[in-house]
Amino acid sequence: MEITIRAEDTLSYYSHLFKVPLNLMEDSNPNISPTNMKVRGKVRIPGYISVPYVIEDGDSLWDLASAKGLHVDAILILNPTLESQLLKKDELIYIPERIGTAHTSVKTPCHYKSLVKTIQSLKKLYPFITVNTIGKSILGNSIHEIRIGRGKKKVHMNASFHANEWITTMVLMSLVNKYLHSLTNEELIRGEKASRFYEEIELSIVPMVNPDGVDLVLNGPPLKVKEEVVTINEGSEEFVHWKANIKGIDLNNQFPANWDICKRNKEPKSPASRDFPGDSPLTEPEAIAMADLAKNNSFDLVIAFHTQGEEFYWGYEGLEPPISEEIAIEFERVSGYQAIRYVNSHAGYKDWFIQEFKRPGFTIELGKGINPLPLSQFQKILKPAEEIFFAALSF
Structure with a gap:
C-alpha cells in the first residue's frame, strides 16, 4: 500500500500508526530517510492493502477505524481531502486493511x-x-x-x-x-x-x-523442443514423471561431489527423463x-x-x-x-x-x-x- 507523505510525518510515525516494525518500513523505502522526507512523496506500507469503501448512513471515522483496529489518522492519510468530522453518504473512500496469509494458491499446480x-x-x-x-x-x-x-x-x-x-x-x-x-x-x-x-x-x-x-510436466513441451524431448522420453508424449531439465539432464546429479561415481552408477548413459548426470x-x-x-x-x-x-x-x-x-x-x-x-x-x-x-x-x-x-x-x-x-x- 502506498501513502502520500505529509508535513512532519516520519517513517517512525508510520511504523507506530500502522503497527509495522520500523526495520520493515525502512527496508521497504530504502531511498527515504529523516533528511529526505519529501512532502507529497510516496511511502510504501508493507503488509497492507487499501480497500475501497462507500460511506453509509451513520458511519463515523472512529467506527470505521475501530472496526479495523486502526487509528483514525490511518484512514485520513489515505484520503487527504477527507475531513475528519464530515462523512458524506455514498462517498467513496479508501480504508487500510492488513492482508491475510492466503496469497499463495494451493488449488492448482504451480507452473x-x-x-x-x-x-x-x-x-x-x-x-x-x-x-x-x-x-x-x-x-x-x-x-x-x-x-x-x-x-x-x-x-x-x-x-x-x-x-x-x-x-x-x-x-x-x-x-x-x-x-x-x-x-x-x-x-x-x-x-x-x-x-x-x-x-x-x-x-x-x-x-x-x-x-x-516443471512446465514440461504440467503443460507439455513447447513446440520448438517438442521433437527433441519426445525422443528423449522414448517416444512418449506423457511427461508426468519427468525429473530432468528440458535437455534430459538430472540437475541434482550435476554437482562435482564424486560426480564420476554418480556417472558410473546411474543407468542412463544419455539424456533421459531422469537420473542422467550429463557428460x-x-x-x-x-x-x-x-x-x-x-x-x-x-x-x-x-x-x-x-x-x-x-x-x-x-x-x-x-x-x-x-x-x-x-x-x-x-x-x-x-x-x-x-x-x-x-x-x-x-x-x-x-x-x-x-x-x-x-x-x-x-x-x-x-x-x-x-x-x-x-x-x-x-x-x-x-x-x-x-x-x-x-x-x-x-x-
Missing part, C-alpha cells in the same frame, strides 16, 4: 508463470523483500531468488530441482508467505519475536530451480546458477526440498560439521521425519555444498507416494515442512 505472478504479488505486498535473477534456464526462463532479512547469518532453501516435484515450490512459497506475514504482524516464531529473525538472518529462497522441467559436472545453466549462488554467498546452512519419503539426509562422506547432527536431531523431532546421515548417492546439491564448504546441508524428502505427489497431500506435507523451515531459522 513458471504462476510462480512469477506470486513473486510479483509478494513483492508488492511486502516491499522489504529483494527479488533477484540468479540465472536463466535452457529456455530462457529466469531462475528467481527471494531475499528476506538483514542478518549476518545466511540460510538458503530451494525447491523443484526435479520437474515432477513441483509441489515443493508450492510448499516453499507458502512458507515464505507465512514468514512475511509473521514479520509484518510482529508474531512469535518458536517463542521468539519474528523481528529477531529478520535482524539476525538473511534468508535466500530459490523456489523453482528447474522452471523448464560432465556443471554443464547445465540451472546447476551453474545454483553453484554460483553458493560460491558468491557465505551460506551457513542449505536446505533442498524434494519429494518423497518422509525422511531427510544430512551427511556426506564425513565432511559435515558437528552442528549438522544437532540440527538433524531437531528437524527429526519437530517434523517426525527420519534423519538419515548417509545414503549411497553423489553429485547432489546438498552433497556438493557439504563437500565444498564443510557446512550443514540437508535434503528434505517431503511426503510419501509416487511422484508427482498429488495436491491432496499438500496440507499433510506443509506441516512438517513448516516445522523444518522455522527450526532452520533458529540455528
Whole structure:
C-alpha cells in the first residue's frame, strides 16, 4: 500500500500508526530517510492493502477505524481531502486493511508463470523483500531468488530441482508467505519475536530451480523442443514423471561431489527423463546458477526440498560439521521425519555444498507416494515442512 507523505510525518510515525516494525518500513523505502522526507512523496506500507469503501448512513471515522483496529489518522492519510468530522453518504473512500496469509494458491499446480505472478504479488505486498535473477534456464526462463532479512547469518532453501516435484515450490512459497506475514504482524516464531529473525538472518529462497522441467510436466513441451524431448522420453508424449531439465539432464546429479561415481552408477548413459548426470559436472545453466549462488554467498546452512519419503539426509562422506547432527536431531523431532546421515548417492546439491564448504546441508524428502505427489497431500506435507523451515531459522 502506498501513502502520500505529509508535513512532519516520519517513517517512525508510520511504523507506530500502522503497527509495522520500523526495520520493515525502512527496508521497504530504502531511498527515504529523516533528511529526505519529501512532502507529497510516496511511502510504501508493507503488509497492507487499501480497500475501497462507500460511506453509509451513520458511519463515523472512529467506527470505521475501530472496526479495523486502526487509528483514525490511518484512514485520513489515505484520503487527504477527507475531513475528519464530515462523512458524506455514498462517498467513496479508501480504508487500510492488513492482508491475510492466503496469497499463495494451493488449488492448482504451480507452473513458471504462476510462480512469477506470486513473486510479483509478494513483492508488492511486502516491499522489504529483494527479488533477484540468479540465472536463466535452457529456455530462457529466469531462475528467481527471494531475499528476506538483514542478518549476518545466511540460510538458503530451494525447491523443484526435479520437474515432477513441483509441489515443493508450492510448499516453499507458502512458507515464505507465512514468514512475511509473521514479520509484518510482529508474531512469535518458536517463542521468539519474528523481528529477531529478520535482524539476525538473511534468508535466500530459490523456489523453482528447474522452471523448464516443471512446465514440461504440467503443460507439455513447447513446440520448438517438442521433437527433441519426445525422443528423449522414448517416444512418449506423457511427461508426468519427468525429473530432468528440458535437455534430459538430472540437475541434482550435476554437482562435482564424486560426480564420476554418480556417472558410473546411474543407468542412463544419455539424456533421459531422469537420473542422467550429463557428460560432465556443471554443464547445465540451472546447476551453474545454483553453484554460483553458493560460491558468491557465505551460506551457513542449505536446505533442498524434494519429494518423497518422509525422511531427510544430512551427511556426506564425513565432511559435515558437528552442528549438522544437532540440527538433524531437531528437524527429526519437530517434523517426525527420519534423519538419515548417509545414503549411497553423489553429485547432489546438498552433497556438493557439504563437500565444498564443510557446512550443514540437508535434503528434505517431503511426503510419501509416487511422484508427482498429488495436491491432496499438500496440507499433510506443509506441516512438517513448516516445522523444518522455522527450526532452520533458529540455528
